[in-house]
Amino acid sequence: MALSRRRLLTSAGIGAAGVGLGAGGYLLGHDAAEADAAESTGSVPFYGAHQAGIATPAQDRLFFASFDLETESKAALRELMEEWTKASVEMTEGKMIGTYTGNNTELAPPEDTGEAVGLPASNLTVTFGFGPNLFDRPGLGLAAQKPAALKPLPSLPGDELNLLESDGDICVQACADDPQVVFHAIRDLARIGRGTVAMRWSQLGFGRTSSTTTTQETPRNLFGMKDGTANIKAEDGAAMDKYVWVDEGPAWMRGGSYLVSRRIEMILEVWDRSALQDQEETIGRQKYSGAPLGEESEFDPLPLDVKGPDGRPVIPPRAHVRLASATENDGVRILRRGYSFTDGVDQSLGELEAGLFFIAFQKDPEKQFVALQRKLGQFDKLNEYIRHVGSAVFAVPGGIEPGAYVGEGFLS
Amino acid sequence: MALSRRRLLTSAGIGAAGVGLGAGGYLLGHDAAEADAAESTGSVPFYGAHQAGIATPAQDRLFFASFDLETESKAALRELMEEWTKASVEMTEGKMIGTYTGNNTELAPPEDTGEAVGLPASNLTVTFGFGPNLFDRPGLGLAAQKPAALKPLPSLPGDELNLLESDGDICVQACADDPQVVFHAIRDLARIGRGTVAMRWSQLGFGRTSSTTTTQETPRNLFGMKDGTANIKAEDGAAMDKYVWVDEGPAWMRGGSYLVSRRIEMILEVWDRSALQDQEETIGRQKYSGAPLGEESEFDPLPLDVKGPDGRPVIPPRAHVRLASATENDGVRILRRGYSFTDGVDQSLGELEAGLFFIAFQKDPEKQFVALQRKLGQFDKLNEYIRHVGSAVFAVPGGIEPGAYVGEGFLS
Numbered sequence: 001m002a003l004s005r006r007r008l009l010t011s012a013g014i015g016a017a018g019v020g021l022g023a024g025g026y027l028l029g030h031d032a033a034e035a036d037a038a039e040s041t042g043s044v045p046f047y048g049a050h051q052a053g054i055a056t057p058a059q060d061r062l063f064f065a066s067f068d069l070e071t072e073s074k075a076a077l078r079e080l081m082e083e084w085t086k087a088s089v090e091m092t093e094g095k096m097i098g099t100y101t102g103n104n105t106e107l108a109p110p111e112d113t114g115e116a117v118g119l120p121a122s123n124l125t126v127t128f129g130f131g132p133n134l135f136d137r138p139g140l141g142l143a144a145q146k147p148a149a150l151k152p153l154p155s156l157p158g159d160e161l162n163l164l165e166s167d168g169d170i171c172v173q174a175c176a177d178d179p180q181v182v183f184h185a186i187r188d189l190a191r192i193g194r195g196t197v198a199m200r201w202s203q204l205g206f207g208r209t210s211s212t213t214t215t216q217e218t219p220r221n222l223f224g225m226k227d228g229t230a231n232i233k234a235e236d237g238a239a240m241d242k243y244v245w246v247d248e249g250p251a252w253m254r255g256g257s258y259l260v261s262r263r264i265e266m267i268l269e270v271w272d273r274s275a276l277q278d279q280e281e282t283i284g285r286q287k288y289s290g291a292p293l294g295e296e297s298e299f300d301p302l303p304l305d306v307k308g309p310d311g312r313p314v315i316p317p318r319a320h321v322r323l324a325s326a327t328e329n330d331g332v333r334i335l336r337r338g339y340s341f342t343d344g345v346d347q348s349l350g351e352l353e354a355g356l357f358f359i360a361f362q363k364d365p366e367k368q369f370v371a372l373q374r375k376l377g378q379f380d381k382l383n384e385y386i387r388h389v390g391s392a393v394f395a396v397p398g399g400i401e402p403g404a405y406v407g408e409g410f411l412s
Numbered sequence: 413m414a415l416s417r418r419r420l421l422t423s424a425g426i427g428a429a430g431v432g433l434g435a436g437g438y439l440l441g442h443d444a445a446e447a448d449a450a451e452s453t454g455s456v457p458f459y460g461a462h463q464a465g466i467a468t469p470a471q472d473r474l475f476f477a478s479f480d481l482e483t484e485s486k487a488a489l490r491e492l493m494e495e496w497t498k499a500s501v502e503m504t505e506g507k508m509i510g511t512y513t514g515n516n517t518e519l520a521p522p523e524d525t526g527e528a529v530g531l532p533a534s535n536l537t538v539t540f541g542f543g544p545n546l547f548d549r550p551g552l553g554l555a556a557q558k559p560a561a562l563k564p565l566p567s568l569p570g571d572e573l574n575l576l577e578s579d580g581d582i583c584v585q586a587c588a589d590d591p592q593v594v595f596h597a598i599r600d601l602a603r604i605g606r607g608t609v610a611m612r613w614s615q616l617g618f619g620r621t622s623s624t625t626t627t628q629e630t631p632r633n634l635f636g637m638k639d640g641t642a643n644i645k646a647e648d649g650a651a652m653d654k655y656v657w658v659d660e661g662p663a664w665m666r667g668g669s670y671l672v673s674r675r676i677e678m679i680l681e682v683w684d685r686s687a688l689q690d691q692e693e694t695i696g697r698q699k700y701s702g703a704p705l706g707e708e709s710e711f712d713p714l715p716l717d718v719k720g721p722d723g724r725p726v727i728p729p730r731a732h733v734r735l736a737s738a739t740e741n742d743g744v745r746i747l748r749r750g751y752s753f754t755d756g757v758d759q760s761l762g763e764l765e766a767g768l769f770f771i772a773f774q775k776d777p778e779k780q781f782v783a784l785q786r787k788l789g790q791f792d793k794l795n796e797y798i799r800h801v802g803s804a805v806f807a808v809p810g811g812i813e814p815g816a817y818v819g820e821g822f823l824s
Contacts, residue, residue, distance in 0.1 A: 061618075063754075068762075107687045113680075114636025114699055115752075118629070164759055179591075179618035183634070183754060187764060191684050198762025204618065204754055206473075206591035217530070222595070224526020268525075272603050275519045287526055340527075342475075342595060342616055343755065347576055350480075350610025352599060 664821020
């Protein structure tokens with residue numbers, strides 16, 4: 001029985017921990033578990049028809065990790081996913097992982113590393129995905145389970161990929177409204193996975209760059225522009241069904257989605273030297289209001305066919321919003337859920353390395369992200385200011401019910 | 413006249429920006445500036461007897477940058493500090509930098525990069541410091557102004573320093589309760605400084621690890637331990653005067669302090685394999701309550717002289733809290749103001765790189781941080797789990813009044 005991280009710091013919890021020095025272990029009974037349910041504000045259910053962290057209102061902070069499997073044992077992978085599921089449920093409920101003991105004479109390491117003790121669930125979601133290479137490992141015997149839509153992304157125009165920041169067998173997307181909570185989640189899952197998986201790359205995202213519900217204000221990316229105004233909103237069930245949720249392929253992918261991540265460096269020093277006019281024409285929106293050029297308000301439709309007094313389109317031909325619009329892409333849309341990042345200084349330039357960790361969910365990567373990026377990578381005026389340096393694709397299975405574990409559909 | 417970032421998004425601001433396409437520039441009058449004052453919640457005054465960001469209650473997020481001067485012109489450095497001061501005042505007031513124009517036909521780059529538009533001041537503080545090497549550059553002619561207490565830190569036991577993550581001529585510590593606000597501050601100061609300074613290193617801190625006032629709950633570091641329980645609290649004016657605020661040396665340092673930063677990597681995979689007992693005896697405190705071993709509550713005094721039934725000290729001889737305690741260091745104390753960080757994966761190990769970006773303020777680095785670290789670096793049991801990889805020291809001048817600029821005391 002896992003203990004609430006916040007309850008641990010009530011007088012009961014502290015008292016027990018305080019006198020725990022040299023005393024017996026401290027285990028939690030049923031009463032406290034019931035009390036947890038009453039203080040569950042700010043927690044997102046792990047179980048459901050879909051994995052949480054896709055349609056969930058985009059939380060403020062991200063920690064994303066990609067792992068490589070270090071074993072060819074299907075049983076070991078199954079055990080890992082069982083343990084990861086259990087720990088994720090506990091963390092999303094704001095509980096400590098495993099069985100809590102405040103017994104100082106305990107000679108085993110604590111099951112929970114403890115840095116989130118005292119912090120609420122903070123709307124943590126933990127979303128798991130599986131990369132194409134996982135299904136090709138001969139020892140695992142998963143080839144028959146590989147979804148047809150799960151293929152490595154092809155080379156795309158403008159790619160400058162670093163393979164060490166790309167791909168991976170399993171991804172974990174942890175999102176929450178507290179960065180310590182997302183760090184704790186990835187750190188403890190990595191700890192549980194030691195010996196079975198090694199972390200290949202990770203990305204801390206300090207601020208969301210997308211809204212995924214109509215209730216959220218559109219945030220700004222590091223170019224200072226409102227980003228994702230035209231994003232799919234989770235309340236639009238028809239759009240979610242049409243563009244995001246998978247309804248074909250193996251049964252375990254029904255209700256799932258495909259996650260494409262792209263680490264996109266933003267060349268801030270060049271952007272910052274561009275005139276406001278250039279910035280706005282690059283995107284196709286006004287910088288401060290977010291309104292399309294020539295319009296008044298952020299959510300006004302893009303005037304793609306309108307020409308200005310000079311006879312030229314108000315939204316330039318190579319403007320990002322035009323090239324990315326559903327209208328000019330046979331209606332194709334994706335659900336974006338990205339985050340801003342910075343990784344310090346590029347010491348060869350003395351400039352900040354920063355950008356957008358792009359995450360998109362979709363029903364079919366080839367028909368959606370790949371089709372869009374083929375066009376954007378070639379023509380988007382924004383390419384003067386960005387570099388795609390990391391890339392990955394993962395199959396995100398549908399949701400599970402209590403008693404099941406993520407991946408059970410292809411591992412059992 | 414700088415425009416409030418939030419007011420820009422009111423109907424007046426947006427309307428003007430909306431119709432600003434092709435229309436004249438949009439400048440703000442006196443009325444709006446007065447309105448700003450009324451919505452100043454969450455802003456920390458830049459001006460005062462001390463620089464903000466030292467005694468200020470520790471905000472949740474940090475972005476710290478160290479710059480190298482690329483000129484030997486004192487006039488250029490003076491101009492930089494004038495511009496940096498002006499921009500910092502605007503940002504800490506939640507305003508856009510410079511003169512706002514929503515005029516899309518403007519051919520100059522915006523003076524403010526815009527990613528904090530719509531965000532409040534978020535208790536932003538911007539704190540400037542100057543490294544010892546700055547005063548040794550012959551072209552600047554500042555040698556006579558160098559404080560005697562400002563010396564490069566000596567080699568310390570256990571140092572594994574990377575010089576590219578150490579030192580620097582000027583540091584900027586930006587702290588706020590929103591990471592986008594601290595990113596914006598450093599990014600825009602770097603932009604203003606282009607050609608005069610180059611960024612040498614930077615550090616994003618995602619969560620505070622110290623309380624600096626009695627009103628703040630003690631946070632946990634990435635070892636899951638409450639950190640900084642015995643920290644100096646800003647309300648303790650006598651301690652601040654005794655240990656933090658400088659009252660000798662050049663006039664411009666009066667009311668200032670010396671900032672020591674140490675990038676401390678935490679070897680999480682080793683810590684996480686240690687028994688709870690080992691973890692608690694390494695620190696000398698109980699993990700969950702934060703109480704000293706053998707005591708009940710976090711703020712109970714350390715029982716340094718108490719022995720257990722086995723005849724051994726309850727707080728082990730090499731426990732961190734014992735070795736760092738004022739009692740065992742001739743009363744020496746420092747004001748800690750550090751942050752947790754993660755910089756992704758150490759790919760040679762497949763493990764997370766993470767740790768504590770230690771920041772301490774003190775009256776005299778040699779007598780305070782250096783004396784403490786000489787002992788800790790040699791004996792602290794915690795050394796099995798940490799590595800000091802970055803180090804810097806900066807003279808942080810006293811506060812200024814409106815009309816002055818930071819550094820004026822030695823640059824005018």
